Amino acid sequence: MQNTAKTKKQLQEELEKVRRRLSACEALETERISVGKALRETEERYRSIFDSATDGFIIYTLDEHIVEANPQACLLLGYTYDELITLTGKDIVHPDYYHLFEQFKRDIMTMGCFQAEAQSIRKDGTPIDIEVKGTEFDYQGKKHLLGVIRDISERRRTEKALRESESRYRAIFHSATDAFLIFDLNGTIVEANPQACLMQGYTHDELIGLPGTKTVHPKNHQLFEQFLRDVETKGYFQAEAVDLRKDGSPVHIEVRGTTFDYQGKKHLLAIKRDITERKQAERALKKSEKALRILSSKLISVQEDEKKRIARELHDSIGQTLTAIKFGIENTIEEIGDVDTESTAASLAELIVIIQNAIDDIRKVTMDLHPTILDNLGIVSTIDWFCREYHKFYPHIRISQQITIQEREVPMTLKTTIYRIVQEAFNNIAKHSATNFVDILLVQKKKKIELVIKDYGKGFNPEKVFSKESSGQGFGLTSMSERTKLSGGTFSVESVPGEGTTLRARWPAVL
Numbered sequence: 463m464q465n466t467a468k469t470k471k472q473l474q475e476e477l478e479k480v481r482r483r484l485s486a487c488e489a490l491e492t493e494r495i496s497v498g499k500a501l502r503e504t505e506e507r508y509r510s511i512f513d514s515a516t517d518g519f520i521i522y523t524l525d526e527h528i529v530e531a532n533p534q535a536c537l538l539l540g541y542t543y544d545e546l547i548t549l550t551g552k553d554i555v556h557p558d559y560y561h562l563f564e565q566f567k568r569d570i571m572t573m574g575c576f577q578a579e580a581q582s583i584r585k586d587g588t589p590i591d592i593e594v595k596g597t598e599f600d601y602q603g604k605k606h607l608l609g610v611i612r613d614i615s616e617r618r619r620t621e622k623a624l625r626e627s628e629s630r631y632r633a634i635f636h637s638a639t640d641a642f643l644i645f646d647l648n649g650t651i652v653e654a655n656p657q658a659c660l661m662q663g664y665t666h667d668e669l670i671g672l673p674g675t676k677t678v679h680p681k682n683h684q685l686f687e688q689f690l691r692d693v694e695t696k697g698y699f700q701a702e703a704v705d706l707r708k709d710g711s712p713v714h715i716e717v718r719g720t721t722f723d724y725q726g727k728k729h730l731l732a733i734k735r736d737i738t739e740r741k742q743a744e745r746a747l748k749k750s751e752k753a754l755r756i757l758s759s760k761l762i763s764v765q766e767d768e769k770k771r772i773a774r775e776l777h778d779s780i781g782q783t784l785t786a787i788k789f790g791i792e793n794t795i796e797e798i799g800d801v802d803t804e805s806t807a808a809s810l811a812e813l814i815v816i817i818q819n820a821i822d823d824i825r826k827v828t829m830d831l832h833p834t835i836l837d838n839l840g841i842v843s844t845i846d847w848f849c850r851e852y853h854k855f856y857p858h859i860r861i862s863q864q865i866t867i868q869e870r871e872v873p874m875t876l877k878t879t880i881y882r883i884v885q886e887a888f889n890n891i892a893k894h895s896a897t898n899f900v901d902i903l904l905v906q907k908k909k910k911i912e913l914v915i916k917d918y919g920k921g922f923n924p925e926k927v928f929s930k931e932s933s934g935q936g937f938g939l940t941s942m943s944e945r946t947k948l949s950g951g952t953f954s955v956e957s958v959p960g961e962g963t964t965l966r967a968r969w970p971a972v973l
Contacts, residue, residue: 540585556581641734663708679704693719895919
């Protein structure tokens with residue numbers, strides 16, 4: 463009984479052991495299933511990443527054979543998957559980079575990683591610029607090499623275009639005949655071309671880091687501040703200014719400013735041109751023009767004096783002689799009386815008519831040269847007399863006078879000028895305007911002496927007329943303008959075809 467009971471106990475223990483073993487096996491199976499599931503999930507994640515990556519993934523054996531590749535690698539190299547896994551690494555590497563492929567293997571085996579830029583060869587033989595990274599990779603339980611390749615052809619083209627652009631910029635920057643200065647937003651010089659160094663008298667190293675105000679004449683410091691402000695806010699600036707060279711000597715410049723990207727940041731670019739010679743030429747021209755105006759004024763004065771002298775001599779000499787001859791012939795006709803000399807008397811009478819016409823002509827020439835009334839009675843009376851005489855020759859033209867200025871308000875030196883302008887203007891009206899009405903105004907207002915002559919004729923295009931006059935086809939308007947300017951005044955012409963013409967001359971009033 464004892465042996466039988468012991469056997470039963472042993473059987474229960476063995477049964478318990480079996481149960482524990484079965485439980486352990488179940489746990490192991492559960493763990494195996496869990497590990498398998500995790501492994502499958504990992505494999506799926508790996509495959510998802512591997513197949514959808516935008517970079518090319520290529521797995522090599524240690525002897526360089528390709529055993530796996532993702533779709534992007536096939537697309538990048540132009541092979542099908544089946545074609546690609548039959549190749550070796552060197553089959554897809556440009557011959558110029560075979561040495562780099564050897565380094566790819568060596569670095570991964572010794573250092574565990576590799577990175578470089580190289581060129582691959584597509585199936586069609588065209589090269590492709592790539593960036594390649596390498597690392598060790600366990601594949602199917604064995605050590606392999608993983609190469610990750612990225613197409614950088616577009617980047618290379620961009621970099622090449624950038625280098626070419628930089629080269630062109632440098633060529634222009636360094637060979638320009640204008641001075642190029644690049645400022646930061648605080649007005650400090652950060653770059654300068656050789657012409658800028660030459661213009662400013664500094665070396666390149668001396669200019670870099672120099673405040674812009676150090677190169678600007680003190681009287682133009684505010685203009686430099688405006689340059690900084692306008693370029694930054696408006697994007698553009700243009701002016702003439704004076705710079706200072708290193709030795710303190712001034713240099714006249716024309717400067718243009720614009721915004722400029724330099725080293726990835728916003729800067730200000732100033733393009734300067736030396737206009738010192740031009741300024742000197744302008745000053746010389748102004749000096750010459752001033753001298754010419756003085757000379758012209760003196761010439762006009764001499765001409766007027768000469769006209770006055772000729773008019774006086776015509777009046778005092780030839781005019782008086784003709785008058786004496788006329789009186790003598792008239793006396794002779796009276797002395798002849800009833801003597802039968804009718805034919806002689808008729809001839810003498812004809813001579814009287816001829817002599818009278820000659821006297822009238824001389825009187826007219828004398829008045830045209832220099833009306834004695836201008837010296838005797840002044841400009842107001844002379845204009846009134848001129849208008850009456852003008853109407854005798856051109857009775858169809860009505861003249862309206864508005865002369866409110868007092869004789870004493872017109873300087874002696876200006877009276878002849880005003881008369882000559884009136885004379886020239888009315889001659890032009892008779893020749894060209896085809897008008898029946900003319901207004902003439904001579905007044906003093908707002909500390910100005912103003913002469914206005916307006917007709918209501920056919921008018922003209924002032925630009926075309928002045929252009930013709932400048933080419934030598936006429937001098938009427940130019941003559942009036944020059945006379946006005948030489949006497950210290952301003953002259954303007956307003957005219958529209960079909961609407962008449964207004965001439966306006968102004969001089970400062972002498973108080």
